[in-house]
Amino acid sequence: MSTPDKTNQDMFSPLKIGTHSLKSRLIVGTGKYDTLALMRDSLAASGSDCVTVAVRREKLYDREGKNLLDFIDLDRFTLLPNTAGCYNATDAVRVARLGREILRSLENPGADWVKLEVLGDSKTLLPDPLATLEACKRLVDDGFQVLCYTSDDPIMAVRLKSAGAASVMPAGSPIGSGQGILNPNNLKIILEYLKSDDPDYPVIIDAGVGTASDVAIAFELGADGVLLNTAIAHARDPVAMASAMRHATEAGRLAYLAGRIPRKLYATASSPEEGLITSRPW
Amino acid sequence: MICIEMNGNRKEIEDDVSIAQLLEQSEISSRFCAVELNLEIVPKDEYGSRRLVSGDKLEVVTLVGGG
Numbered sequence: 001m002s003t004p005d006k007t008n009q010d011m012f013s014p015l016k017i018g019t020h021s022l023k024s025r026l027i028v029g030t031g032k033y034d035t036l037a038l039m040r041d042s043l044a045a046s047g048s049d050c051v052t053v054a055v056r057r058e059k060l061y062d063r064e065g066k067n068l069l070d071f072i073d074l075d076r077f078t079l080l081p082n083t084a085g086c087y088n089a090t091d092a093v094r095v096a097r098l099g100r101e102i103l104r105s106l107e108n109p110g111a112d113w114v115k116l117e118v119l120g121d122s123k124t125l126l127p128d129p130l131a132t133l134e135a136c137k138r139l140v141d142d143g144f145q146v147l148c149y150t151s152d153d154p155i156m157a158v159r160l161k162s163a164g165a166a167s168v169m170p171a172g173s174p175i176g177s178g179q180g181i182l183n184p185n186n187l188k189i190i191l192e193y194l195k196s197d198d199p200d201y202p203v204i205i206d207a208g209v210g211t212a213s214d215v216a217i218a219f220e221l222g223a224d225g226v227l228l229n230t231a232i233a234h235a236r237d238p239v240a241m242a243s244a245m246r247h248a249t250e251a252g253r254l255a256y257l258a259g260r261i262p263r264k265l266y267a268t269a270s271s272p273e274e275g276l277i278t279s280r281p282w
Numbered sequence: 283m284i285c286i287e288m289n290g291n292r293k294e295i296e297d298d299v300s301i302a303q304l305l306e307q308s309e310i311s312s313r314f315c316a317v318e319l320n321l322e323i324v325p326k327d328e329y330g331s332r333r334l335v336s337g338d339k340l341e342v343v344t345l346v347g348g349g
Binding site for chain 2: 029030031032033036039052053054055056057058067068069079081082084094097098099101102105106175176207227228229230
């Protein structure tokens with residue numbers, strides 16, 4: 001049995017991904033907010049110290065004059081650039097390199113890593129496994145620490161880890177769907193397979209979170225981190241939801257470390273069986 | 283004048299313009315951007331010396347919100 005000291009120590013241990021070390025186990029996206037000010041306040045409330053960003057063309061016309069980075073405290077947040085919107089390995093590698101170039105000039109520690117996302121279909125936004133594996137290999141060869149978005153397929157997760165991914169990030173359910181964790185059994189198998197001889201290997205549940213309980217469930221299953229965006233950005237009150245996600249991260253992680261009781265089919269009384277003044281019906 | 287392609291759009295610019303000058307004319311802060319010229323990333327310290335020629339394809343990208 002873990003001692004309270006051990007549980008407490010594990011609770012506050014950083015999330016280590018490759019050479020990076022994050023204080024919070026919650027990684028949040030910066031997309032889909034109504035305003036950049038609302039995004040800034042939500043990021044603050046989430047307690048996160050790592051945010052994802054996307055690489056896109058500069059708008060040459062109708063510029064608002066404000067850049068996303070004016071609203072992100074680069075001393076607090078490590079940026080994690082993504083390859084969202086890429087449908088083949090060549091595009092993903094190209095976008096990853098452009099993201100690295102921007103972050104290098106900002107002197108942000110996130111310059112050497114990337115959230116790899118290679119999609120197979122614009123309706124489901126499910127990953128293309130073959131193109132994801134190919135892009136992962138190429139980016140690892142190019143010196144990137146690759147955090148790899150994938151489906152909840154355990155065999156694919158093993159392949160990506162073998163290809164050198166710094167973290168495998170299975171989806172709970174499709175991106176932006178808010179369906180939560182559809183197949184906890186697959187995630188349990190992924191966690192078992194990837195950690196069997198490497199217990200500190202980071203597995204992050206990425207995508208599909210709808211509300212705080214989904215985050216808590218991910219951590220209770222043993223995930224090392226959760227990455228989410230839409231569940232905060234499109235909540236009725238994003239700042240309040242960001243706070244809820246922070247609490248769910250702590251609650252889920254702490255519950256995992258504390259160790260849940262086994263599920264049993266029949267009841268077990270909490271009050272003593274001895275000393276009853278009443279009689280049982282049978 | 284020469285014709286280049288910038289972020290997917292045809293654009294006429296003067297001869298002998300550097301990437302740095304083009305960014306300035308386009309009101310783009312080089313701090314937050316990366317530049318790809320004919321599919322090769324241009325290091326920031328070369329923006330002033332790299333001159334554009336007719337037919338060049340330029341991509342100027344920045345970071346935006348994403349998940």
